[in-house]
Amino acid sequence: MTLMEDAKKGIVTPSIETVAKTEGIDPETVCSCVAKGLIAIPVNNRRETLPIGIGKYMSTKINANVGTSRDYVDIDAEIKKAKAAEAFGAHAVMDLSTGGNLDEIRTRILKSVNIPVGTVPIYQAAASRKVVVEMTSDDMFNAVRKHAEQGVDFVTVHAGVNLNSLERLRQSDRIMNVVSRGGSFTLAWMLHNGEDNPFYAEFDYLLEIAKEYDMTLSLGDGMRPGCIADASDRPKFMEFITLGELVKRARAANVQTFVEGPGHVPLNEIELSVRGMKELCNGAPLYLLGPLVTDIAPGFDHITGAIGGAVAGMHGTDFLCMVTPSEHLALPTLEDIKEGLLVTKVAAHTIDLIKEGPRERAWEKDLAMAYARRDLDWEKQFELAIDGNRARKIRDARKTESDTCSMCGELCALKIVKEAFEKKNSEE
Amino acid sequence: MTLMEDAKKGIVTPSIETVAKTEGIDPETVCSCVAKGLIAIPVNNRRETLPIGIGKYMSTKINANVGTSRDYVDIDAEIKKAKAAEAFGAHAVMDLSTGGNLDEIRTRILKSVNIPVGTVPIYQAAASRKVVVEMTSDDMFNAVRKHAEQGVDFVTVHAGVNLNSLERLRQSDRIMNVVSRGGSFTLAWMLHNGEDNPFYAEFDYLLEIAKEYDMTLSLGDGMRPGCIADASDRPKFMEFITLGELVKRARAANVQTFVEGPGHVPLNEIELSVRGMKELCNGAPLYLLGPLVTDIAPGFDHITGAIGGAVAGMHGTDFLCMVTPSEHLALPTLEDIKEGLLVTKVAAHTIDLIKEGPRERAWEKDLAMAYARRDLDWEKQFELAIDGNRARKIRDARKTESDTCSMCGELCALKIVKEAFEKKNSEE
Numbered sequence: 120m121t122l123m124e125d126a127k128k129g130i131v132t133p134s135i136e137t138v139a140k141t142e143g144i145d146p147e148t149v150c151s152c153v154a155k156g157l158i159a160i161p162v163n164n165r166r167e168t169l170p171i172g173i174g175k176y177m178s179t180k181i182n183a184n185v186g187t188s189r190d191y192v193d194i195d196a197e198i199k200k201a202k203a204a205e206a207f208g209a210h211a212v213m214d215l216s217t218g219g220n221l222d223e224i225r226t227r228i229l230k231s232v233n234i235p236v237g238t239v240p241i242y243q244a245a246a247s248r249k250v251v252v253e254m255t256s257d258d259m260f261n262a263v264r265k266h267a268e269q270g271v272d273f274v275t276v277h278a279g280v281n282l283n284s285l286e287r288l289r290q291s292d293r294i295m296n297v298v299s300r301g302g303s304f305t306l307a308w309m310l311h312n313g314e315d316n317p318f319y320a321e322f323d324y325l326l327e328i329a330k331e332y333d334m335t336l337s338l339g340d341g342m343r344p345g346c347i348a349d350a351s352d353r354p355k356f357m358e359f360i361t362l363g364e365l366v367k368r369a370r371a372a373n374v375q376t377f378v379e380g381p382g383h384v385p386l387n388e389i390e391l392s393v394r395g396m397k398e399l400c401n402g403a404p405l406y407l408l409g410p411l412v413t414d415i416a417p418g419f420d421h422i423t424g425a426i427g428g429a430v431a432g433m434h435g436t437d438f439l440c441m442v443t444p445s446e447h448l449a450l451p452t453l454e455d456i457k458e459g460l461l462v463t464k465v466a467a468h469t470i471d472l473i474k475e476g477p478r479e480r481a482w483e484k485d486l487a488m489a490y491a492r493r494d495l496d497w498e499k500q501f502e503l504a505i506d507g508n509r510a511r512k513i514r515d516a517r518k519t520e521s522d523t524c525s526m527c528g529e530l531c532a533l534k535i536v537k538e539a540f541e542k543k544n545s546e547e
Numbered sequence: 548m549t550l551m552e553d554a555k556k557g558i559v560t561p562s563i564e565t566v567a568k569t570e571g572i573d574p575e576t577v578c579s580c581v582a583k584g585l586i587a588i589p590v591n592n593r594r595e596t597l598p599i600g601i602g603k604y605m606s607t608k609i610n611a612n613v614g615t616s617r618d619y620v621d622i623d624a625e626i627k628k629a630k631a632a633e634a635f636g637a638h639a640v641m642d643l644s645t646g647g648n649l650d651e652i653r654t655r656i657l658k659s660v661n662i663p664v665g666t667v668p669i670y671q672a673a674a675s676r677k678v679v680v681e682m683t684s685d686d687m688f689n690a691v692r693k694h695a696e697q698g699v700d701f702v703t704v705h706a707g708v709n710l711n712s713l714e715r716l717r718q719s720d721r722i723m724n725v726v727s728r729g730g731s732f733t734l735a736w737m738l739h740n741g742e743d744n745p746f747y748a749e750f751d752y753l754l755e756i757a758k759e760y761d762m763t764l765s766l767g768d769g770m771r772p773g774c775i776a777d778a779s780d781r782p783k784f785m786e787f788i789t790l791g792e793l794v795k796r797a798r799a800a801n802v803q804t805f806v807e808g809p810g811h812v813p814l815n816e817i818e819l820s821v822r823g824m825k826e827l828c829n830g831a832p833l834y835l836l837g838p839l840v841t842d843i844a845p846g847f848d849h850i851t852g853a854i855g856g857a858v859a860g861m862h863g864t865d866f867l868c869m870v871t872p873s874e875h876l877a878l879p880t881l882e883d884i885k886e887g888l889l890v891t892k893v894a895a896h897t898i899d900l901i902k903e904g905p906r907e908r909a910w911e912k913d914l915a916m917a918y919a920r921r922d923l924d925w926e927k928q929f930e931l932a933i934d935g936n937r938a939r940k941i942r943d944a945r946k947t948e949s950d951t952c953s954m955c956g957e958l959c960a961l962k963i964v965k966e967a968f969e970k971k972n973s974e975e
Contacts, residue, residue, distance in 0.1 A: 189956035190947040217958055242958075251963060294917045296964045303960035307967035345961075346917030347900065347910070386861050387901040412857065412897040414913040414920070417928065418937035419893050422850055426897060429840065429854045430861075433814050447920070448938055449945035450953045465847050469840040469854060472775065473815040482775070485842040489722045489774030492842070492875070500845065500875075509846035510876055517877035519618040525878045528617035530645055530670075532731035533773075535679060536724045539735035 121333040122160060123373040126153035134160050138172035143480060148176065156370040159273075159377045159404050161211070161235045161335035166270030169233045171210045173377055173438045174404035176476030179467035180438045182237065182406070183209035183460055186216035187224060188450045194224050198231050200456045205232045207460045209441065211272075213237040217300075221246060225269060235272035237337060240265075241301045241318075251304050252311035259317050260324060267332035274334060275379065278365055279358035280305040280341035281319040287357040288342070295345035298382075302341025322365060326372040335375040337406055338362045343382030346414050350384040351391055356399075363400040370401075377404035377438060384410035386430060393434040406438040407431055411446075420446035421459040425466035432470030439463050461506055468505065493533055495522050549761040550588060551801040554581035562588050566600035571908060576604065584798040587701075587805045587832050589639070589663045589763035594698030597661045599638045601805055601866045602832035604904030607895035608866045610665065610834070611637035611888055614644035615652060616878045622652050626659050628884045633660045635888045637869065639700075641665040645728075649674060653697060663700035665765060668693075669729045669746075679732050680739035687745050688752060695760035702762060703807065706793055707786035708733040708769035709747040715785040716770070723773035726810075730769025750793060754800040763803040765834055766790045771810030774842050778812040779819055784827070791828040798829075805832035805866060812838035814858060821862040834866040835859055839874075848874035849887040853894035860898030867891050889934055896933065921961055923950050 125132050131139075131146045135153060138160055139146035149172060152158035158174035173180050183204035185197050201212045211234050216224045221243050229236050240262035245251045247258050266274055280302045288296065288306075297303045305316050318325055329336055342358040344350040362378050369376045378400045384392050389410055396405055410427035411420055424442030443451040443459035451459065471481035484503060491499035497514065501507035514524060523531035553560050559567075559574045563581060566588055567574035577600060580586035586602035601608050611632035613625050629640045639662050644652045649671050657664050668690035673679045675686050694702055708730045716724065716734075725731045733744050746753055757764055770786040772778040790806050797804045806828045812820050817838055824833060838855035839848055852870030871879040871887035879887065899909035912931060919927035925942065929935035942952060951959035 188953055189958065190949075190953040191945065217955070245958070251958070252967070294914075295921050295961065296968070298960050300955055300958060300960045303963040303967075304958075307963050310967045310971045346920065347913040348917055385900045386857055386897055413893065413900060414916040415896065415931055416893045416933045418932065418934055418941055419890065422853055422890055422893055423897070425850055426854050426857045426894065429814055430858060433858075445941050445945070445954070448942040448952055448954075449947075452945070462847065462850055465841065465844045465850055466854065468843065469814055469851070472813045472841060485775040486722075488842040489776055492774065493723050503843055504846065505844045506846055513846055513873050514876040517619065517873070517880070519877075521618075524876055525616055525618040526873070526876075527645070527728055530617065530673070530679070530728060530732075532726050532728045533723065535731040535735050539680070539731075539738045540724070543738045 121330055121373045122162065123153060123375055126150050127373070134162055134170035137170045142172060142177055142476065144176055144476060152176065156366065156376065157402050157404070159335050159375040161272040161375065162333065163267065163270045163272045164333040165268065166229065166272065168235050168272050171235060177437060178477035179432065179436065179470045179474065180210040181208065181460065181463050181467055182211040182213055182438060182440045183456060184213045184215050184440065185228070185456065186214045187218040189218040191450050192219035194219060194227065196453065197224060198227055200453050201228050201231050203453055204456055204460055205234055207457055208464055209234065209460055211235040211237060215239060215242065217242050217246065225266070229270050237273040237275065238266050238271050239275045239301050241277065241304055245304050252307050254308065256317035256321070260328065263325065264328050267328055267334045272335060273337050275301060275337040275339040276318045276325060277301040277305050277339035277341035278316065278318040278322055278325070279338060279361040280316055281361060282309060282315045284342050284354055284357045284361065285309055287354040291352055291354050293349050293352065293354065295349055297341060298345030299339065299341045299343055301339055305341060322368060326369060326374050329374045330372060335377070336369060338365055338376055338378045340379040340381055340408065343408065344384065346383050347385050350381065351388045355381060356395060359396050359399040366400050366403045377406045379406045379408060381410050382408065383414060384412065384427060386412050389427060389430045390434050393431045393436060397435050404437040405435060406440065407436050408440045409442060417447045418444055420444065421462045425462050428463070428466040429469045433473065436470060439467055464505055495533065549758055549801045550590065551581060551803055554578050555801070562590055562598035565598045570600060570605055570904065572604055572904060580604065584794065584804065585830050585832070587763050587803040589700040589803065590761065591695065591698045591700045592761040593696065594657065594700065596663050596700050599663060605865060606905035607860065607864065607898045607902065608638040609636065609888065609891050609895055610639040610641055610866060610868045611884060612641045612643050612868065613656070613884065614642045615646040617646040619878050620647035622647060622655065624881065625652060626655055628881050629656050629660050631881055632884055632888055633662055635885055636892055637662065637888055639663040639665060643667060643670065645670050645674065653694070657698050665701040665703065666694050666699045667703045667729050669705065669732055673732050680735050682736065684745035684749070688756065691753065692756050695756055695762045700763060701765050703729060703765040703767040704746045704753060705729045705733050705767040705769035706744065706746040706750055706753070707766060707789040708744055709789060710737060710743045712770050712782055712785045712789065713737055715782040719780055719782050721777050721780065721782065723777055725769060726773030727767065727769045727771055729767055733769060750796060754797060754802050757802045758800060763805070764797060766793055766804055766806045768807040768809055768836065771836065772812065774811050775813050778809065779816045783809060784823060787824050787827040794828050794831045805834045807834045807836060809838050810836065811842060812840065812855060814840050817855060817858045818862050821859045821864060825863050832865040833863060834868065835864050836868045837870060845875045846872055848872065849890045853890050856891065856894040857897045861901065864898060867895055892933055923961065
C-alpha cells in the first residue's frame with residue numbers, strides 16, 4: 120500500500136497526521152490533497168524519514184543540493200554539508216554526487232540526516248559506463264531500483280526529455296539547448312541510440328519500482344531554459360505537457376509526484392511559466408530551481424534565485440531548490456550551502472506570508488517582530504530573526520550607547536514618535 | 548530658467564542631451580517627459596553634476612545612502628563610502644548625516660563625487676536645536692536654502708506628513724506608527740507646536756527656493772509602513788494623495804519632483820502600492836526604499852529589498868535606494884555599502900530586462916552572457932558579470948582540470964549536448 124492508496128481510501132496515516140500537525144491544518148484536508156496528488160509527502164517505505172508536506176496549503180519547503188563532483192571527491196565534506204543543511208533548516212537534501220563511490224556517499228547521507236533524501240539515479244547509470252551514451256536502459260532502471268532499495272525518498276527522472284521534446288528543440292532557436300545535467304545525458308543517449316528515453320518509453324516500469332518502495336517521482340525539467348532568451352519557449356512547454364500526462368499516469372498508479380520548473384526566466388514571464396505548469400500538470404506540487412531572473416549575476420545567483428522564487432511564489436510554488444553563490448561557477452563549499460540556504464529561507468518565508476495555508480502562521484512571526492522592533496526589544500528581535508546570530512553580530516559590531524541602534528541613535532523615529540504621542544496624551 | 552521650463556519650451560538642454568545619449572533614447576522623448584514631469588534629471592544649477600534620468604523609459608537608477616550618525620562621526624569614512632558607492636555603480640548618493648559638523652561633511656561629499664547628491668535638510672534643522680521639536684519653521688527653510696546654495700541636487704522633504712495624515716494615523720491601527728526619521732521629526736513637531744508641517748503649509752515657499760537653484764524635490768514617504776502588518780493602509784494612501792497634489796503644484800512651478808515609496812510590504816501588495824502611487828501622483832518617477840517583503844530577516848534586508856524592488860519594478864519603479872545588510876541593526880560599514888549596492892544593481896538589472904526603454908539594451912547583456920556560457924568562455928563571462936571579480940574568485944577557489952567548472956567537470960550539460968549534436972550531424 121502506498122501513501123496515496125491509503126489517502127484515496129481516506130486513511131489518515133501517521134505521515135499525514137504528522138504533516139497536518141506540523142502545518143496546523145486538519146488531517147482530512149491533507150489526506151484529501153494527497154489522494155488527489157496536490158500534496159506530496161515523500162517517504163520511502165524502507166526508511167524512517169521525517170514526513171514533510173509539499174504542495175497545496177503547505178508552507179514552502181526548501182531542498183539543499185549536496186554531493187561530490189568529478190573534481191572534488193571528499194565524502195566527509197559532503198556529509199558535513201548535508202548535516203549543516205538540515206541544521207540550517209533545509210526540509211530535504213538531494214545527493215547529486217557524480218564523483219567517487221556513489222553508493223557509499225548515498226548510504227552515508229541517508230544515515231546522516233532525518234529529512235527526506237532525493238537523488239538523480241541517471242548519474243549513477245551514466246557513471247557505470249566509460250561514456251555516458253553507452254549506459255543501457257537496464258543501467259538506468261537498476262540505478263532507480265538500487266536507490267529505492269536504499270531508502271531514497273524521491274528521485275528525479277527526466278522523463279519529459281523524449282523524442283517529442285527533442286524535435287521541438289530542433290525546431291526552436293534555443294541558444295543554450297539543454298542545461299540540465301540529467302537532461303543532457305538523456306538527450307545525448309537518444310541521439311546516440313536513436314531510441315526514445317527509457318524513462319519515458321517504459322514509464323510504467325518506473326512506476327512499478329516507485330510503487331514498490333512508495334518512492335516519490337520528481338519529474339525533472341530537463342528542458343529548462345538556461346538563459347533569459349530561452350525562457351517560456353516551445354521545448355519547455357512541450358515538456359510540461361508530457362510531464363502533465365505522466366503526472367496523471369502516476370496518480371492512477373498511486374505514485375506520488377512533483378514537477379520541477381525552470382530555470383532562467385525574466386520577471387515578467389515567471390507567472391506564465393508557473394501557471395502554465397500548474398495548469399498543464401493538473402496542480403501537481405511545483406519544485407523550483409530558481410527561476411533565475413538574469414544571466415549576468417554569477418556570484419549572486421542565490422539572490423537572483425530568491426527574487427525569482429519569491430515572484431514564482433505569488434503564483435503557486437511549493438518547493439524551492441536552494442541556489443548557492445557558486446552557481447554557474449564551481450562546486451559549492453559548506454559556506455556557500457549555508458548562505459544559499461539562509462537566503463532561500465528568506466524567500467520561502469516571503470512566499471508563506473501570502474500563501475493560503477501557511478499565511479496566518481507566517482504573519483504571526485512578522486507581527487511579533489514588528490512589536491519587538493517597536494519596543495526596541497533587541498533580544499526578542501534576535502530570537503525572531505531568520506538568522507539571529509548574524510543580526511546580533513552586525514548590531515554588536517557597531518554599538519550605540521542608546522537603547523536604539525547606531526543608525527539613528529537618539530534620533531530613532533520609533534522613539535521620537537512614541538515620546539511625542541505620550542507627551543501629547545499626557546497634556547490632554 | 549529651470550530644466551523643466553526649458554523642456555516645456557522644447558529646448559533640448561545639454562543635460563537632456565546627455566541623458567538621451569546615455570539611455571539610447573531620442574532627445575525629444577526625454578525632453579517631452581521632463582516637461583511632463585515623468586522624467587526627473589536632478590542637477591542643481593550651482594553644481595557640475597553628471598546628469599542622470601530617473602523615470603519613464605529610463606534604466607533603473609540606484610541611490611546609495613551614506614553619512615554619519617550620532618554614534619559614529621568619522622567623516623573620512625563617509626567620504627570613502629560615497630566614493631566607493633560611485634565606483635561600484637551608484638547613480639546618486641544621499642548624505643544622511645546626523646552627527647558631527649554637517650556642513651563640512653556635505654561640502655566634502657559634494658566635492659568627492661560627480662553623481663547627483665541628495666540630502667534631508669530637516670536633519671540639519673533638527674540638529675540646530677537642543678530638542679528636535681524646538682526647531683523653527685525658519686530653521687527648516689534655512690536648511691533647505693543652505694543645501695541648495697551648496698549645490699545639492701535633490702532634497703527629501705516630508706511634505707506629505709501633515710495634520711491630515713496625522714489624523715489618518717490616529718484613526719488607524721498601525722503598530723509602528725512612523726518609522727521615517729524625517730517623518731518622525733515632522734510628526735513630533737506638529738504634535739508639539741499644534742501647527743501644520745511648514746513644508747506642507749508653505750510649500751510654495753519651498754518651491755521658490757527649489758526653483759532658484761533648480762533643485763529637485765524628493766517627496767518623502769514619511770508615512771511609509773514599518774512592518775508588513777502596516778502596509779497599504781489609509782495613512783500611507785493619504786500621503787500618496789497629498790504628494791500627488793504637491794507633484795501637480797511643483798510641475799506648475801517648473802520644479803522637478805519624484806516621489807518616495809514604501810517601506811515594508813508583502814509580495815502581494817506591492818503592485819497595489821506601486822500602481823496606487825503612480826496613479827495618485829500622476830506618473831511621477833518613483834523612488835523606492837525597498838519595499839522589504841518580510842520583517843523577520845534582519846541581516847538580509849539587502850535581499851528582502853532586492854526581492855521587493857524587483858517585484859515593484861514589474862509595475863513601474865524608477866529609482867531604487869540601496870538597502871544594506873545593516874538595515875534595522877546599525878550604521879552600515881563600507882563593506883555593507885558595497886554589498887548592498889551590488890545586490891541592488893542585480894535587482895535593478897532584472898527590472899531593466901522588462902522595462903520599456905532600457906529593455907533592449909539590458910537584454911543584449913544577458914544574451915552576450917548566454918553565448919559566453921554556451922561557449923565556456925570564462926573570461927568573457929567575467930567581463931559581462933555584474934561583479935566579475937567575485938565570480939572569478941569563486942571559480943578559482945575550486946578549480947577544475949577541464950574547461951568547464953568544478954560542479955560538473957566533464958559531465959557538463961552544455962558540453963555533452965554540443966558533442967552529441969555534432970556527432971549526430973556529422974553522421975547524417
